[in-house]
Amino acid sequence: xxxxxxxxxxxxxxxxxxxxxxGGPERDDAPDADAVRFDREGVRAGFLTGIPVAIxxxxxxxxxxxxxxxxxxxxxxxxxxxxxxxxxxxxxxxxELWAHPIPVATxxxxxxxxxxxxxxxxxALQPWFRRLSPAQIxxxxxxxxxxxxxxxxxxxQSGSGRGAFLLGSGIALWLCWVGATILGVxxxxxxxxxxxxxxxxxLAAVFxxxxxxxxxxxxxxxxxxxALGVSVVTANVLPGRWYxxxxxxxxxxxxxxxxxx
Amino acid sequence: MADVxxxxxxxxxxxLAMTVVTVxxxxxxxxxxxxxxxxxxxxxxLDVLPGAIVIAVLGPELAAGGPAEWGAAALVVAVMWxxxxxxxxxxTGVVGVVSLRALL
Numbered sequence: 001x002x003x004x005x006x007x008x009x010x011x012x013x014x015x016x017x018x019x020x021x022x023g024g025p026e027r028d029d030a031p032d033a034d035a036v037r038f039d040r041e042g043v044r045a046g047f048l049t050g051i052p053v054a055i056x057x058x059x060x061x062x063x064x065x066x067x068x069x070x071x072x073x074x075x076x077x078x079x080x081x082x083x084x085x086x087x088x089x090x091x092x093x094x095x096e097l098w099a100h101p102i103p104v105a106t107x108x109x110x111x112x113x114x115x116x117x118x119x120x121x122x123x124a125l126q127p128w129f130r131r132l133s134p135a136q137i138x139x140x141x142x143x144x145x146x147x148x149x150x151x152x153x154x155x156x157q158s159g160s161g162r163g164a165f166l167l168g169s170g171i172a173l174w175l176c177w178v179g180a181t182i183l184g185v186x187x188x189x190x191x192x193x194x195x196x197x198x199x200x201x202x203l204a205a206v207f208x209x210x211x212x213x214x215x216x217x218x219x220x221x222x223x224x225x226x227a228l229g230v231s232v233v234t235a236n237v238l239p240g241r242w243y244x245x246x247x248x249x250x251x252x253x254x255x256x257x258x259x260x261x
Numbered sequence: 262m263a264d265v266x267x268x269x270x271x272x273x274x275x276x277l278a279m280t281v282v283t284v285x286x287x288x289x290x291x292x293x294x295x296x297x298x299x300x301x302x303x304x305x306x307l308d309v310l311p312g313a314i315v316i317a318v319l320g321p322e323l324a325a326g327g328p329a330e331w332g333a334a335a336l337v338v339a340v341m342w343x344x345x346x347x348x349x350x351x352x353t354g355v356v357g358v359v360s361l362r363a364l365l
Contacts, residue, residue: 053351055348074265085280107279108279115286117286125291126294137291141288150315198355199355201333202354205333205337205351208319210347224316227314228320243321251313256305
């Protein structure tokens, strides 16, 4: 593969992280778990960085609120779902499945399948979270959503060492998500189609911006093409959001195989 | 709107069940990798996950869109590349998609 020489150059990663600085010149993001702190400053930085994205997610939250009201959920019920589930795509799919009587098993199973990708996202944080306490790790992960996970990856890869960034950005996201849900349910009858205001494009726009940020040069190309191909094909074959999981796993598998050549 | 504060016990039960399975997915992955010693190969695989997941989310979403969505996505790339500001890129994308949908 054309990118082999470049990926070989960064191959000797230091898995113990004790000596740190395992990265080459184009890779100053080698995880150094010892340098990761969990403090108020990290929460604050995460919260402030998270606000612009959280406001964007608010647009998505209004869309969810509108759909929830159309499904017959009360303000209290929709707000409770946003406050406790905190996973936009699965919530939107759940209210789309909503019917009378409520198909409980289908909704819960679909929610699990749609959110399985969070297991991969959480696992991707492990290099930085190794030295944190279980309470810090799991407390932060409960506040994880797509957008603040991606913001956190960006922050940690820059070498900030801010272990509490996920929690801080999660709090910003949670506040906007719950607030926007309530607004959306009230607006439900008057707003009409959220697509008219481009709100349906917010999630895609956030992810395009993050892709630009996560681009690391030519070594990124092969795994991304695999993720793209697998996700587009499986999205047409399998229901739900399995394509996210399969696309991510296929790219990771490629990387595992091609390491060592 | 009947009663904004009404909480149907069955609905609350479904929401709590959704919460439980979602929390399991959020904490499950790291719980697992904390219990296995990662080889360098697996570590390399984990390293590409963030970008790969972002692409896997985007691919089908953009494939399902049309010229308006593709154009807006290109605008987001351009603004993000030059400014590195997520908020600016986001605003450009939303304004862009609304304008392009009206034009195309």
